Amino acid sequence: MQPTKEKLLWMYEKMVEIRDYEETMANVYMEGKLPPNIQKGLAFDIGSGPVPGEMHLAAGQEPVAVGTCAHLEKQDTVVGTHRPHHFAIAKGVPLDKMTAEMFGKAAGLGKGKGGHMHLFDPEHKFSCSGIIGASLPPACGAGLAAKKMGKNWVAVAFFGEGAANQGSFHESLNLAALWHLPVIFICEDNKWAISVPKSEATSVAWVADRASAYGIPGIKVAHNDALEVYQAVGPAVERARRGEGPTLIEVKTDRYLGHFQGDPEVYRPKDEVTELRKADPIKKLAADLKGRSMMTDDEEKAIVARAKKRVADAFDFARKSAYPAAQDALDDVFVAA
Amino acid sequence: MIEITLPDDVWQDVDPGTEALVEKWLVGEGDTVRAGQPIAEVVIVKAHQEIVAPADGRIEKIQVKAEETFGKGRSLALLSE
């Protein structure tokens, strides 16, 4: 399955946008958190600054998001994890509202109530959660609803390799298989579950091999490559739309930054990230596109400039947006009955 | 007199202007130390680092106390050989 030139350029531009977003956020997150301007006796203050709390960035994992979302329409659902930005951006979640949410502003997706791990965009059918393994069951639900409504919509659940050892993973795969749900389960194997490497947590080398235990296809994508992901996800999406049920796809991807920002990564070999960055999938796709005369240097520059501007505008919007009123905390537990 | 600092390479990935924190001194002024002996624990952002004595000698003065922060290159203590 070969992507069109438009699709390829879209994937490239989205990856550039995602990378720029994550790297911008990595810096903005640190604002206000470091000495000397924090409480005495601290080396870092997680609750300070314009983007307080935890932050989990997906720099390096862009290919999985774009290779998947290239096949999705607005009506398809994506449910994700605490490391959600790459999929959110690739799914079309508006950057300004997403960023405002992470700054805790009233104009954010959740009026500032959810924060970065809990982004909800019903218009683009994107949601995510901070509990490991929680993305799979709701994706099954979205698939179930599509079937009941007679639509050919699909649902994607993305999760890390760590989640493959959580009960909900097993239950969801069985349920989706049994009921022929139009779900694509995407496992992002970035080899680390905080400090624990996959080899010390998972009983098999490929999570994709667990698919056969549930009678569904398990596809292995061995490289952190947008095109490879695209070629693996395409047939799975088509299967699902034809009513042939779910697929499990595992992608070997790379997490460039820590588990969370500020993570000292004492568990990770010192040069691992430097080595990983040498095989940067964004640079690789650029080289591919230029090699195939699908993109000139000038076009590349224009794409990068456009993407960076969108990111910069989003952060600008977030900074300038107003905070919610304190009393607003009491609203929205329930909607009007 | 040797100045004991947090080595420059530790500061590599940190934004300029950021400071580190002395969490705990393991020795006091007047104590004799051996080269390689851990003498202090510091935290930079969230990473714990151990400071070891660069040579045999005596800690003459502690210049940055526990729970205080310091910038790159700052002398934390003085060691006389």
Add this chain to the structure above:
Amino acid sequence: MTATRKLTMAQAIAEGIAQEMERDPKVFVMGEDIGKYGGIFGATGGLLDKFGKDRIMDTPISETAFIGAATGAAAAGMRPIVELMFVDFFGVCMDQIYNHLAKNIYMAGGNIKLPVVLTTAIGGGYNDAAQHSQCLYATFAHMPGIKVVVPSNAYDAKGLMIQAIRDDNPVMFMYHKGIMGLPWMAYFEGSSNDVPQEPYTIPFGQAKVVREGRDVTIVTLSQMVHKALLAADELGRQGVNAEVIDLRTLVPLDRNAVLKSVAKTGRLLIADEDYMGFGMTGEISAIVAENLDSLNLKAPVRRLAVPNVPIPYSRPLEQFVIPQVKGIVEAALQLAKARVVERLVA
């Protein structure tokens, strides 16, 4: 004269665990990132180096399996300490906790022992949002069969931890992230304090009067103890002398400490970081209400707790829902001025 040194609560917990592991080879620890990482909140710092991988075991993200395994290992004669990284994650393993770990001893007529210590991180205030900021000790205290321990400082934490490990019953040991003494989270003074070098225990069911007073009783636990003490200082400056009670454990609960204090002051403020509805503040209020024949209230009971909303992410919203020092001061001042009014309902 025993040697003491100032420790953070995280260090005190790790030391308590280490000393019991040295004493008893049956004690071991399981959990996520408790090995090389030393626990996300430092509760197992240094233990992997001391005891090795066989006794300090990093687990996969499989809470039902490893917490259930702790129950099984305890039944078979081991003494596991098992960490649930954030209490908010209890959802993925609650059956093993409340239907098995908490009930098996009873259902077996007291003929088995289940010496499991379930450690977990609680609390918010640093913008970790709805799924990573809860306290939930009331949820666990509500269901019979599991002891609930909630230390407020390093000295108590070590003694309570050693007590918990030696207890042949399941104990939930809940430590607030904001008082672990982490170098990366804003803190209230007081949770790091002098801890004796040698092992010691603190019995469960013994609250502590951390500040004596005559005018109003503030009942609380965990990080809120430190906020209450700051509030008490301010109240003192305004002529109100507050008594602060640190409950330390919810199961068993020191009801007498509460009743004795309220009998003295006649005014009760309960300050809690868990949800208001159907929780700790309600339980304490009910205990007092049941004893109105033997003590006099000078003012209605006042409760400060998180309203029944999920903890919001945005800073002004989170600061609003979690009781703050200022809120405790205001509530106590109102109490000091309030009176019980008798009303006849026709």
